[in-house]
Amino acid sequence: MVYKHIIAAIDLSEDSAYLVNKAAKLAQSLGAKLSLVHIDVDYADLYTGLIDINLAEMHERAENDAQTRLHELANNAGYPVAHTLVGSGDLSEEICSTIKDLNVDLVICGHHQDFWSKILSSTRQLISRTPVDLLIVPLK
Amino acid sequence: MVYKHIIAAIDLSEDSAYLVNKAAKLAQSLGAKLSLVHIDVDYADLYTGLIDINLAEMHERAENDAQTRLHELANNAGYPVAHTLVGSGDLSEEICSTIKDLNVDLVICGHHQDFWSKILSSTRQLISRTPVDLLIVPLK
Numbered sequence: 001m002v003y004k005h006i007i008a009a010i011d012l013s014e015d016s017a018y019l020v021n022k023a024a025k026l027a028q029s030l031g032a033k034l035s036l037v038h039i040d041v042d043y044a045d046l047y048t049g050l051i052d053i054n055l056a057e058m059h060e061r062a063e064n065d066a067q068t069r070l071h072e073l074a075n076n077a078g079y080p081v082a083h084t085l086v087g088s089g090d091l092s093e094e095i096c097s098t099i100k101d102l103n104v105d106l107v108i109c110g111h112h113q114d115f116w117s118k119i120l121s122s123t124r125q126l127i128s129r130t131p132v133d134l135l136i137v138p139l140k
Numbered sequence: 141m142v143y144k145h146i147i148a149a150i151d152l153s154e155d156s157a158y159l160v161n162k163a164a165k166l167a168q169s170l171g172a173k174l175s176l177v178h179i180d181v182d183y184a185d186l187y188t189g190l191i192d193i194n195l196a197e198m199h200e201r202a203e204n205d206a207q208t209r210l211h212e213l214a215n216n217a218g219y220p221v222a223h224t225l226v227g228s229g230d231l232s233e234e235i236c237s238t239i240k241d242l243n244v245d246l247v248i249c250g251h252h253q254d255f256w257s258k259i260l261s262s263t264r265q266l267i268s269r270t271p272v273d274l275l276i277v278p279l280k
Contacts (some may be wrong), residue, residue, distance in 0.1 A: 002165045022273075025142045030169050068253060111267060127263060127276055133162075134276045136267055 001132070005033040005082075005102060009095060009109040012038055014114070015139040019074065019110045022137055024079035035083035035102060036074055038066050040092045041113050059088070092125035105132050109137040143273070145173045145222075145242060149235060149249040150262045152178055152209050155279040157216065159250045163220035166248070175223035175242060176214055178206050199228070225272055232265035245272050250279040 006112045010016045019035065027034035039073035040062055049095035083102065087094040093108060107130055112124055126134055142268045148163035153159055160176065167174040206226045213223035223242065227234040235247060242248060247270055250261055 002162075002169050023144075029142050043273070053194070123267060124264065131278060136274045136276065138271060 001029050001031065003032045003106040003129060005035065005036045005097075005104045006030075006106045006108060007037055007102070007104045009091070009107060009112070010036050010038045010070065010073065012066060013112070013139075015110055015112070016073055018139070019108065019137055020073045020077050023108045024077040024081075026135075028079050032106075033082045034077070034079055035085065035104070036070050036081055037083075037085040037087065037095065038070055038084060038089045040066055040088040061064055065086070067108045090125075091122045092129045095126065096129055096131070099130065099132055106135060107132060108135045108137065112139050141171065143170050143172045143246040145175065145244045146161075146246045146248060147175045147235075147238060147242065147244045147245050149231070150176050150178045150210065150213065151250070153205060153279075154210075155250055155252070156213055156271065159277070160217050160276055161214045161270070163248045164217040164221075168219050172246075173246055174217070174219055175220045175222055175225065175244070176224075176239055177225040177227065177235065178210055179231045180206055180226060180228040188190065203228070212221070215231075221249060227230075231262045232269045236269055238274055239270065246275060247272060248275045248277065250277045252279050 006027045008019055010019065023034060023036075026032075040059075046053060063086050067084065070084040070086060074084050084100060088097070098104065098106065107126065107128065109123065123136060146163060146167045147160055150159065163176075166172075178263060180199075188214060203226050207224065210224040210226065214224050225238060227238070238244065239247065247266065249263065249266065
């Protein structure tokens with residue numbers, strides 16, 4: 001078996017459904033498990049000055065929202081999704097720890113041409129850090 | 141069908157057999173065609189001063205050598221290889237034109253940690269230029 005557990009890194013942009021669909025087709029062809037992960041920005045990193053008391057609440061709300069949207073994507077994938085995970089913090093770090101926790105052997109991520117530099121930098125980090133194969137899907 | 145024609149970009153290092161093997165397994169699982177490509181350095185770019193008369197001969201010899209080694213890899217792949225191609229020049233440019241010529245829909249390439257910066261730069265070029273999916277396999 002080429003890959004046993006595929007994880008798709010989802011940024012919840014409008015192209016996410018396309019990426020999930022591609023990941024689902026690949027997982028189905030290979031008989032692999034499929035999971036979805038979304039890594040949110042770390043809100044604590046955005047506020048270096050006084051921290052608002054509502055930060056925790058805001059973070060929780062964003063996390064719930066992300067979880068809801070991930071579940072929607074999972075339900076429309078046309079293939080059973082084993083785990084939907086929402087984390088926050090450094091993308092490559094979080095994905096590497098997920099890889100270890102869930103015995104993932106393939107990471108799928110998209111890249112947009114429009115906010116290129118940001119994605120390139122996440123992708124570059126992933127390329128240099130991920131211990132497993134990485135499938136990069138170009139998005140419009 | 142997720143992918144119809146997979147091409148593996150081979151640098152003819154000692155890890156090439158591992159990469160070919162992985163590409164062959166994936167192609168087999170997906171019922172896709174498999175091709176191998178090696179992009180040689182462009183010798184003309186290395187000599188900016190006086191150009192030796194034997195440059196053409198040297199280039200031809202290197203190309204024949206690369207073709208022989210690609211054929212060996214193809215024969216040991218355990219899966220039929222449709223095309224073995226040797227080119228020279230800019231990696232991402234050559235691969236993009238191969239993608240178009242052969243209707244490739246997935247490119248597989250390895251990356252070494254040891255001569256990282258060089259590969260990162262080829263990979264970065266590939267990420268930003270390839271119109272199709274790119275599978276990056278970490279090598280030791």
